[in-house]
Amino acid sequence: MEREHYDFFGSLMPYLDTRRYIQFLPVSGNLLPPPVPAITPVVELEVETVRALFKLEYLQPSGSFKDRGTFVTVAKLMEEGINEVVLDSSGNAALSMALYSLPAGIRVHIFVPSRAMPGKLSLIQRLGAVVHFTEGDRMEAHRRAVEFAEREGLTYVSHWLNPYFLEGTKLVAFEVYEQVEVPDYVLTPTGSGTLLLGLWKGFKELVKMGEIERLPVLVAVQASGYESLCERSSSKNRLADGIAIPEPPRLEEMKTALKETNGLCVSVTESETMEAWEWLKDIGFLVEPTSAVVLSALWKLVETGEIPDGSKVLLPLTGSGLKLTEGI
Amino acid sequence: MEREHYDFFGSLMPYLDTRRYIQFLPVSGNLLPPPVPAITPVVELEVETVRALFKLEYLQPSGSFKDRGTFVTVAKLMEEGINEVVLDSSGNAALSMALYSLPAGIRVHIFVPSRAMPGKLSLIQRLGAVVHFTEGDRMEAHRRAVEFAEREGLTYVSHWLNPYFLEGTKLVAFEVYEQVEVPDYVLTPTGSGTLLLGLWKGFKELVKMGEIERLPVLVAVQASGYESLCERSSSKNRLADGIAIPEPPRLEEMKTALKETNGLCVSVTESETMEAWEWLKDIGFLVEPTSAVVLSALWKLVETGEIPDGSKVLLPLTGSGLKLTEGI
Numbered sequence: 047m048e049r050e051h052y053d054f055f056g057s058l059m060p061y062l063d064t065r066r067y068i069q070f071l072p073v074s075g076n077l078l079p080p081p082v083p084a085i086t087p088v089v090e091l092e093v094e095t096v097r098a099l100f101k102l103e104y105l106q107p108s109g110s111f112k113d114r115g116t117f118v119t120v121a122k123l124m125e126e127g128i129n130e131v132v133l134d135s136s137g138n139a140a141l142s143m144a145l146y147s148l149p150a151g152i153r154v155h156i157f158v159p160s161r162a163m164p165g166k167l168s169l170i171q172r173l174g175a176v177v178h179f180t181e182g183d184r185m186e187a188h189r190r191a192v193e194f195a196e197r198e199g200l201t202y203v204s205h206w207l208n209p210y211f212l213e214g215t216k217l218v219a220f221e222v223y224e225q226v227e228v229p230d231y232v233l234t235p236t237g238s239g240t241l242l243l244g245l246w247k248g249f250k251e252l253v254k255m256g257e258i259e260r261l262p263v264l265v266a267v268q269a270s271g272y273e274s275l276c277e278r279s280s281s282k283n284r285l286a287d288g289i290a291i292p293e294p295p296r297l298e299e300m301k302t303a304l305k306e307t308n309g310l311c312v313s314v315t316e317s318e319t320m321e322a323w324e325w326l327k328d329i330g331f332l333v334e335p336t337s338a339v340v341l342s343a344l345w346k347l348v349e350t351g352e353i354p355d356g357s358k359v360l361l362p363l364t365g366s367g368l369k370l371t372e373g374i
Numbered sequence: 375m376e377r378e379h380y381d382f383f384g385s386l387m388p389y390l391d392t393r394r395y396i397q398f399l400p401v402s403g404n405l406l407p408p409p410v411p412a413i414t415p416v417v418e419l420e421v422e423t424v425r426a427l428f429k430l431e432y433l434q435p436s437g438s439f440k441d442r443g444t445f446v447t448v449a450k451l452m453e454e455g456i457n458e459v460v461l462d463s464s465g466n467a468a469l470s471m472a473l474y475s476l477p478a479g480i481r482v483h484i485f486v487p488s489r490a491m492p493g494k495l496s497l498i499q500r501l502g503a504v505v506h507f508t509e510g511d512r513m514e515a516h517r518r519a520v521e522f523a524e525r526e527g528l529t530y531v532s533h534w535l536n537p538y539f540l541e542g543t544k545l546v547a548f549e550v551y552e553q554v555e556v557p558d559y560v561l562t563p564t565g566s567g568t569l570l571l572g573l574w575k576g577f578k579e580l581v582k583m584g585e586i587e588r589l590p591v592l593v594a595v596q597a598s599g600y601e602s603l604c605e606r607s608s609s610k611n612r613l614a615d616g617i618a619i620p621e622p623p624r625l626e627e628m629k630t631a632l633k634e635t636n637g638l639c640v641s642v643t644e645s646e647t648m649e650a651w652e653w654l655k656d657i658g659f660l661v662e663p664t665s666a667v668v669l670s671a672l673w674k675l676v677e678t679g680e681i682p683d684g685s686k687v688l689l690p691l692t693g694s695g696l697k698l699t700e701g702i
Contacts, residue, residue, distance in 0.1 A: 061553070062390065063414075224390065332436065
């Protein structure tokens, strides 16, 4: 890869939040939505025989890493003067977009499967978004949203396709680099792939700037029964609902990301997700079940020897457990 | 005040989280609970005629600023080898202590008024804390907790009295100083006073280090009907339940803090709280109602001219609205 020798540290802004990296974003920075995402802590713990680096991505304004991408997307919509958008979501992306659009004066249409979490939906509606319930699964909500956007002539902004979203999620890689340098492995919950692809983009930009020598190995962690990269299982992991996306539009890009980094895919069952969720809770990380799949995957890869002893393994914890007041 | 000319910036650790300020805490740093609090963003917005600096203190592992104090308290308990504690709380402090105690192997007894929020209680119980429901109000829960601790010979760790708690909340002042220098005014929700007193301590330490010249004016914002510093109103603000503490044990210290900083007290009603909560939500800050009282107070003080045009006013937003899935 060609190197640019850009001065990464010299370009950081004096903020102790996402605005620290504003120079690396395709927005002017003059119009930013008020709920600025935080720089999230990285906590190193010994897990089995490796150095697990838990990044607390759930400490964001709407309770998930989605705010990274939404922040950049909404900043861009504000610059473009767009005031009505459409997206589909199982919950977190919708909550994030509803929150950031409100101060920006953007009307949001959200297509959700009718069995989405009522707690999240109640918050989304309180934030003034127009919720369109759809029969069928997550993929059907996607089709309906695209159809509606085309028919009404509105901008479709789902993180599944929107390039600005990845500009936000790439900042997770920049922060990690500043906090703990480059990890050997990165394990990420992977449905539509917006975190996987954002991390890939971020680490590639760091290589291009001459900051790091090599990309970490990317591991896509998927929910059993909904795999797109791993072989499709028959039993369904309904607990990891945030990644229950069997036909993600960016599948080819994800395959390239895994290939380029010598990466791999790991599938996690419902009971494995629950076990990892309990472990995370007991260690003080109150996340939602989807976030726990990365720990299940780590346990498997250490056991099979695919991740060698002493490796630095990044595990972004993507969504907050504070919304789980109804139980899981 | 005597100056020490301590090198504040020179003493910062390279972390981009609370551990950045570990040198200023009365713990060794060798034993820290895993959910490390984040450095929270400060977002400046023009509100009426002043520069309002909103600090997103609700972006913490258990969803409130209480994690600041709990982090230091639990680190100290770990160092001392204490494994069973008692506290009383209306919700947030209990959730925070339950979360941080779990990985530390500390058994927590929590005394709560029986009308505490069921959502928070369900989380607290899932985190393994022993919940003792008490008849009566918040003060009665306090009395029962102290009684129980004495009878059972257990450590009482409520943030109402515990000095380590303030060591954690003082870090809000340190962060603010690094982020936006010293504000002219600091408005804080004030029940037991742990944030007010922590901020006072933090800014005083910065004066002592020779970093800042003067303390900001501290404004204690209280819930009507539960005032301890302002004159007691007859109508009760039940929405700001986090500060419904009519007889705080540290009242004299709080009076001194206000006196030393030429500070004052402002009382906020339920409808004023609701109006400010809506405003904050519409600007993208999804907080709990208690957190909104500082904005009501700001509106009042700008209107009366007590806060002059162009002032830099810090408003810590203390608790997350993500737990409000049941409605408010």
